[in-house]
Amino acid sequence: MTLDKNWFSEEQAGMGSAFSLKITAKLDEVQTPFQHIEIYDTETYGKLMIIDGCYMVTSRDNFLYHEMMTHPSLFTHANPKRVLIIGGGDCGTLKEVLKHDSIERAWQVDIDEQVTRMAEKYFPELCESNDDPRAELLFEDGVKWIQDAEAGSLDLIIVDSTDPVGPAEGLFTEAFYRDCHRALGANGMLVQQSESPLYHLQLLKDMHQAMRNAGFADSKTLHYPQPSYPSGWWSAIMAAKQSLPAFREDDARNKSFKTRYYNADIHKAALTQPEFCREAGL
């Protein structure tokens, strides 16, 4: 069948596939200096934020991405206190980070303030922790911010960006990873969204290689479902300046907060490589 104008479709760049949600209203639209943002109400996925034609966040399925971009690395670092989020303007990653009692400071550095303003208006549940005294929301270029950061001043850097084209392109380079490496402490870690294992296997391989070239001693791929992103199967790469230690499994089992997808067993399962990924060296 062909979908009519009651649907918003993302043609997934070069992939010959599309994901669509049935929309009930267009709620907002803004052209920022960086990108085009649209907000829709949908029939079954709650609110929907589109950036430059791509699905960014829906009320219904963002918990998968936000939990998997945060808790695996936060329960792997021995004692994460200072966390930098690059991108993450919808504030959902920040909210998950601040659930960890060890956190003393969390900086969210997104180049586009309008993403956060739209999130505050249409995804208030993601912005619940924006007023946390530990949080600092900055609207600056993350690439520049990390270049200027004090050496060894961070425990974890979370790169929660759009795809590696347009504003986010500079976040997938060896030069950027070198700057991250310098800004991290001795036990520092980096985690970055790494697209679809089915669609972007070469990108995943290139990211691992660039992180190793930049000085990270270890890196691993996490897998998780994310229906509104291309192929519905998404990933993140965790890298560490030293060998990635076993995660703090007891702490994960006894966590003081609720999650909907993540738990200690899912942590282990997400690190498991399907056969074609294992063969690709992931």
Added chain:
Amino acid sequence: MTLDKNWFSEEQAGMGSAFSLKITAKLDEVQTPFQHIEIYDTETYGKLMIIDGCYMVTSRDNFLYHEMMTHPSLFTHANPKRVLIIGGGDCGTLKEVLKHDSIERAWQVDIDEQVTRMAEKYFPELCESNDDPRAELLFEDGVKWIQDAEAGSLDLIIVDSTDPVGPAEGLFTEAFYRDCHRALGANGMLVQQSESPLYHLQLLKDMHQAMRNAGFADSKTLHYPQPSYPSGWWSAIMAAKQSLPAFREDDARNKSFKTRYYNADIHKAALTQPEFCREAGL
């Protein structure tokens, strides 16, 4: 954006979401006594089979489903010799089953012969083992076939059907599970596709309950990605007449055949329940 007529979209029943592939040609179409089958060529997913408007199989992503519908249960049963596939007309499940040397007989019982004829023509790679002397392809009603089957005559029943509406409705009932239970030997197992954990959680709960009511002592949920099915996140339920034993991990590690998704570690990972599934008792 709106997709034009170069795309085939499935509006996922009642879910307000759709998956689409860019098509390059319509290759075939047939109305059978049971359903409407269409075959397309796509830009990036190879061949595509649609039944009654729903994605059934694509060349590109069927390996995920077919491997996960077979190898976890076949490596759990101690010595599977006699396997029944209900549905599975595209023959991809049969092909995976016959990779196991222990198999002595495999019956594929699909109500609609045209599914297999279309698969032979457009998905020959799935039909490679149709001439295996251990295989028997029957075009009959699986519900009736299992009622007539000799008690205790099967080791594993794989229910590889369409959604629980239309021709496949009778395959999701306690009465059907009772017939399966009777036809299975003492260590017998049942595995059935169980839709999307995100979209169909109640169906999953109901299936577990109906299997237990029918006499199965144990049942577990497997999770795996399947981009062309609703939400891109799919599942299967494995049930057993006795407690599900630990799987034959050494045999899985040393398997004599190649897979693209399944391996021994993925077997364990697939059995892990996300938090909301655990809370739902899966």
